[in-house]
Amino acid sequence: xxxxxxxxxxxxxxxxxxxxxxxxxxxxxxxxxxxxxxxxxxxxxxxxxxxxxxxxxxxxxxxxxxxxxxxxxxxxxxxxxxxxxxxxxxxxxxxxxxxxxxxxxxxxxxxxxxxxxxxxxxxxxxxxxxxxxxxxxxxxxxxxxxxxxxxxxxxxxxxxxxxxxxxxxxxxxxxxxxxxxxxxxxxxxxxxxxxxxxxxxxxxxxxxxxxxxxxxxxxxxxxxxxxxxxxxxxxxxxxxxxxxxxxxxxxxxxxxxxxxxxxxxxxxxxxxxxxxxxxxxxxxxxxxxxxxxxxxxxxxxxxxxxxxxxxxxxxxxxxxxxxxx
Amino acid sequence: xxxxxxxxxxxxxxxxxxxxxxxxxxxxxxxxxxxxxxxxxxxxxxxxxxxxxxxxxxxxxxxxxxxxxxxxxxxxxxxxxxxxxxxxxxxxxxxxxxxxxxxxxxxxxxxxxxxxxxxxxxxxxxxxxxxxxxxxxxxxxxxxxxxxxxxxxxxxxxxxxxxxxxxxxxxxxxxxxxxxxxxxxxxxxxxxxxxxxxxxxxxxxxxxxxxxxxxxxxxxxxxxxxxxxxxxxxxxxxxxxxxxxxxxxxxxxxxxxxxxxxxxxxxxxxxxxxxxxxxxxxxxxxxxxxxxxxxxxxxxxxxxxxxxxxxxxxxxxxxxxxxxxxxxxxxxxxxxxxxxxxxxxxxxxxxxxxxxxxxxxxxxxxxxxxxxxxxxxxxx
Numbered sequence: 001x002x003x004x005x006x007x008x009x010x011x012x013x014x015x016x017x018x019x020x021x022x023x024x025x026x027x028x029x030x031x032x033x034x035x036x037x038x039x040x041x042x043x044x045x046x047x048x049x050x051x052x053x054x055x056x057x058x059x060x061x062x063x064x065x066x067x068x069x070x071x072x073x074x075x076x077x078x079x080x081x082x083x084x085x086x087x088x089x090x091x092x093x094x095x096x097x098x099x100x101x102x103x104x105x106x107x108x109x110x111x112x113x114x115x116x117x118x119x120x121x122x123x124x125x126x127x128x129x130x131x132x133x134x135x136x137x138x139x140x141x142x143x144x145x146x147x148x149x150x151x152x153x154x155x156x157x158x159x160x161x162x163x164x165x166x167x168x169x170x171x172x173x174x175x176x177x178x179x180x181x182x183x184x185x186x187x188x189x190x191x192x193x194x195x196x197x198x199x200x201x202x203x204x205x206x207x208x209x210x211x212x213x214x215x216x217x218x219x220x221x222x223x224x225x226x227x228x229x230x231x232x233x234x235x236x237x238x239x240x241x242x243x244x245x246x247x248x249x250x251x252x253x254x255x256x257x258x259x260x261x262x263x264x265x266x267x268x269x270x271x272x273x274x275x276x277x278x279x280x281x282x283x284x285x286x287x288x289x290x291x292x293x294x295x296x297x298x299x300x301x302x303x304x305x306x307x308x309x310x311x312x313x314x315x316x317x318x319x320x321x322x323x324x325x
Numbered sequence: 326x327x328x329x330x331x332x333x334x335x336x337x338x339x340x341x342x343x344x345x346x347x348x349x350x351x352x353x354x355x356x357x358x359x360x361x362x363x364x365x366x367x368x369x370x371x372x373x374x375x376x377x378x379x380x381x382x383x384x385x386x387x388x389x390x391x392x393x394x395x396x397x398x399x400x401x402x403x404x405x406x407x408x409x410x411x412x413x414x415x416x417x418x419x420x421x422x423x424x425x426x427x428x429x430x431x432x433x434x435x436x437x438x439x440x441x442x443x444x445x446x447x448x449x450x451x452x453x454x455x456x457x458x459x460x461x462x463x464x465x466x467x468x469x470x471x472x473x474x475x476x477x478x479x480x481x482x483x484x485x486x487x488x489x490x491x492x493x494x495x496x497x498x499x500x501x502x503x504x505x506x507x508x509x510x511x512x513x514x515x516x517x518x519x520x521x522x523x524x525x526x527x528x529x530x531x532x533x534x535x536x537x538x539x540x541x542x543x544x545x546x547x548x549x550x551x552x553x554x555x556x557x558x559x560x561x562x563x564x565x566x567x568x569x570x571x572x573x574x575x576x577x578x579x580x581x582x583x584x585x586x587x588x589x590x591x592x593x594x595x596x597x598x599x600x601x602x603x604x605x606x607x608x609x610x611x612x613x614x615x616x617x618x619x620x621x622x623x624x625x626x627x628x629x630x631x632x633x634x635x636x637x638x639x640x641x642x643x644x645x646x647x648x649x650x651x652x653x654x655x656x657x658x659x660x661x662x663x664x665x666x667x668x669x670x671x672x673x674x675x676x677x678x679x680x681x682x683x684x685x686x687x688x689x690x691x692x693x694x695x696x697x698x699x700x701x702x703x704x705x
Contacts, residue, residue: 062517069479104465107678108457142680165681241684
């Protein structure tokens with residue numbers, strides 16, 4: 001067991017996946033000598049060579065489109081999209097090509113591919129560098145969508161995503177890259193990629209969140225505990241498929257659910273969780289499901305992004321509203 | 326530099342590589358000698374085989390068109406007029422090569438050995454393609470214009486990583502070919518694929534069938550220079566070949582495929598041809614093009630031209646042509662009966678291949694679907 005950051009854990013996970021399977025190759029903008037703008041691939045080109053860690057032309061459609069071809073040839077490409085807001089030029093290849101190809105071929109081809117996307121705001125960036133676009137991809141059948149929140153998941157889930165035979169959109173919480181946590185590289189102590197994880201047990205209100213909001217919700221739970229309210233915090237981890245069993249089991253005990261994400265609320269992951277939970281837990285619910293989300297606006301300029309992003313107080317406010325029913 | 330305006334849709338210009346006149350006479354342009362040399366290596370049996378491919382694929386296409394008119398296919402995309410470009414190129418491929426088609430490459434599919442009935446499934450609506458691409462190294466049809474050019478380029482990058490180029494082993498050295506049309510050359514994906522292929526020296530041949538019409542839009546809506554000239558700006562050769570001349574199409578394709586297999590990287594072939602039929606069975610070309618243009622291209626029919634060549638060179642006789650016609654009739658019967666007996670798949674098919682490992686939510690949804698359907702059984 002050692003203390004490390006999400007960024008370093010991802011780097012170590014990528015390294016281990018590349019050591020384990022020579023078919024694993026990395027492609028993306030500036031991922032070679034520079035190690036990526038967030039240094040997630042630091043040192044990998046030096047150790048694995050320019051053939052396996054490729055600096056791509058600056059063309060996202062080309063990056064994902066050629067990765068599909070490499071997957072068809074038997075490789076396991078891991079592509080880095082430099083920032084969340086830059087993924088849209090690749091939308092066709094993600095949504096119409098890689099997601100559907102296995103189904104179109106009636107299972108005759110496998111499309112093992114990981115699309116890594118640093119996601120979310122809170123870093124004071126210019127526009128297009130702070131977005132949360134997971135709902136687009138979670139809406140698309142054929143993709144798996146994963147959002148990590150801590151170093152242990154970063155290390156183990158990146159390897160699991162690479163080993164999967166389905167395409168995985170892998171969201172990394174960019175403002176948490178340098179947050180520390182415990183990682184045991186010798187023993188996998190985390191659940192499978194498709195499962196949610198109860199990261200803090202509690203009895204009064206269930207809080208379902210993922211990615212960068214897990215830390216926020218854990219802080220909210222700590223603050224609530226000091227005031228005598230017990231929050232159960234669930235890190236969804238997999239956004240497609242959604243592990244509703246874990247959420248429903250918790251809501252059946254607490255009777256209350258608050259969902260939290262940075263992405264805009266309208267038709268977001270929280271909406272899907274709310275719809276499914278009210279159907280499954282109708283007789284257990286003591287209050288309506290309350291969503292805490294970014295507003296339904298374009299991501300704002302950084303000087304007012306704190307007003308957009310859910311924070312500890314907004315989570316606690318939602319918890320209080322839930323408890324008034 | 327003053328841009329060169331595209332020539333009329335009937336004129337290939339002096340750079341167009343040709344080995345046969347529209348009347349089927351062998352041409353001997355000095356600048357095309359290297360391609361004549363390649364064509365000269367074809368045996369009489371090869372030449373007759375080419376003719377057979379041309380006739381059979383045209384007949385398959387006609388039968389599919391008729392099946393659409395009779396309501397058996399939802400739509401059909403005719404290759405009429407483009408047989409020589411496809412057969413010439415298709416015959417230049419080796420078994421280990423890999424082809425990424427659009428949705429009109431029935432002739433290439435035929436040359437790869439893909440059962441024509443596989444092609445019909447998509448258009449009948451029983452699947453979205455469904456064949457195993459790795460069985461004949463022929464990828465699924467791609468309908469989003471130009472997307473496959475990137476898949477081909479990535480595949481070729483994988484070939485490079487495998488070291489399957491420039492080994493000198495003809496069974497191992499591999500080329501990849503991306504098919505697309507004139508309209509697709511405007512797509513970002515096609516241009517990005519040129520960039521990636523050039524940067525990676527990928528063993529990929531970009532084969533553009535310029536059939537003059539992107540549904541209703543002529544070449545001047547896509548370009549202001551001849552398409553083959555674009556390749557130079559990306560750093561690899563671009564050639565224009567008479568796409569209605571099967572010998573020239575074969576020879577140019579073979580030269581560029583050999584080049585790719587030999588580690589010399591990408592190239593671009595513009596096969597100058599004509600879409601004799603509508604874009605699809607849903608289209609009405611009388612709204613946007615003049616019949617005189619169609620009549621001009623009728624005189625360049627790729628099959629009549631090649632048949633005349635074979636006949637007066639003594640490569641094939643009337644008895645041979647009659648045999649092929651009879652085989653085409655049999656093929657039409659095969660296509661028709663195969664289409665009519667193609668079963669509709671069960672509704673559960675839509676759930677079954679979405680993921681390599683089906684997840685619990687989808688499994689539950691499938692079970693709900695099955696239960697819902699079962700609720701109707703025995704109902705009146």
